[in-house]
Amino acid sequence: MPQSYIMPGFKPALGFTLLYLTLIVLIPLSALLLKSLQLSPDQYWALLTNKRVLASFQVSFGASLLAAAVAAALGFCIAWTLVRYPFPGKKLFDALIDLPFALPTAVAGIVLATLYEPKGWIGSWLLQAFGIHVAYKPLGIVVALIFIGLPFVVRTVEPVLQEFDSAMEEAAASLGAGRLQTFLKVIFPNVLPSAITGFALAFARGVGEYGSVIFIAGNMPYVSEIVPLLIITKLEQYDYAGATAIGLTMLLLSFLLLLLVNSLQWWVRRRGGQL
């Protein structure tokens, strides 16, 4: 592979990468593994099959998947709008997209809870007009996670759309494709891999999100209790081994899901290339 020698200082760069991975990722994760090994396999199994723990896994992963899916669809629309149409205040709007990255998550959580609670501006309207209860219900978690996940999708889809060669669209049009057909058969397959990346990032962030969720979730066991809260609860009871065991399980599940998403992306990209 002569290409890898193009970058000068390959050896120090690789050395730094390995050092970084060891210090920041591998050592803490092995510590997590070691701490959770304090539990016997039976204890570990009993902990994981505890109904309350299972329910919280369901809440965390379910809400994150749903929120990431919604964020992927909405984020695609926003990226499309930002890339394709000029409108007044576009630069400002573009900058606002990143706000959830910078905002402390607790602030986001408090603001969202205030807006969506039954007496809040949006919440009271949703409740009266549609009977939809958002804050302090599982739906509140989804809303918070969409807010957190949206920028991930926009920022991964945007550059792909920007670099998208409009000659391909023109070619499709000149070959007689309608607008919908052009979108479905030409644009969508090209953007899909980046949308999946955005989805995966939003999902991964959602699973671990704590600050913005606990304010709007209501935190009721079996209903709206997320895994990170359960980990904190275990810590407050000085159950360090239990907390790390749940954390480790979450890590494994997230890793498997991300692997799945990545292979899906790889499959889509390969298939897209053959088109």
Place this chain on the structure above:
Amino acid sequence: MTAHHPLKPLLLALALFAGSGSAGADRTLLNVSYDPTRELYQAFNKEFIQHWKSKTGEDIEVQQSHGGGGKQTRAVIDGLEADVVTLALSYDIDQISAKAGLLPKDWQNRLPNHSVPYTSTIVFLVRKGNPKQIKDWDDLAKDGVSVITPNPKTSGGARYNYLAAWAFAEKRYGGKEAAKDFVKKLFKNVPVLDSGARGSTTTFIQRGIGDVLITWENEAFLALKEYGAAEFEPVVPPLSIKAETPVAIVDKIVDKNGTRDLAEAYLNYLYTPIGQKLVAKHFYRPALPEHAEAADLARFAKLELITVDGQFGGWVKAQAEHFDDGGSFDQIYTP
């Protein structure tokens, strides 16, 4: 340089700000406490710093750290260098002794009144006019009443709330099973479980959720002072629990920091007439009421108070039976 430099006030403020930091002070003391004591210690620290200066001539700084009691305890166990801890339950300080060995097991015998300079109790705060007519604990378990309380697994105050409701039901209906049923019904009425006492107060007062807030007596008084009696009113049930909030010197830290004399003087100052007066002024029941102002004492309602030691056999037993995994609190949530 003219006398009226436009930035002068700002520079002066900055200099003062810097001076109030550790640069100007000879020594600092860190007091790690739980949520609702913020206002009390802000006032107390000011008094103590002055007292220490006039007595020894030394400039000191007292830093305070507040948060949910469980979280604060864990921070100290995990290495937050608290010179003194002023926490919500003796169980928390016992854990600092047991898990980190930072102070001896018999810490509670080292200061007057079992190291409890002030106590509090658990009362209700309802909306003005008390529309749901809430007068006693059994009103909280009725259908259609929405109750706000923090999560007993993460909040010391919430553990007092839970035990107070339990003690009421054991007395009224007799037996542990009846008490568990009652508490289960009560928690069915809770729409939001915040992780700390301050969070619950915010949910009830600022978000307008719930008909009644179960809270520390001092927190209820503080809410009335901040938001006015026009919106809320306190309800004192005939029976509640005595909340004993202990204080302790963290031996290993003060020896390391060279602050033992300061920490001892600080905690003992809580028991002086000035300390006790301040405590009562900030809505805590003083251990030595003879030192407090009569007007402050008059605010505290007379009610029957059970204790954790008397009713539940101490914190270790109460924690294991009610709040550890699989305990009564987990059982009431089993579907």
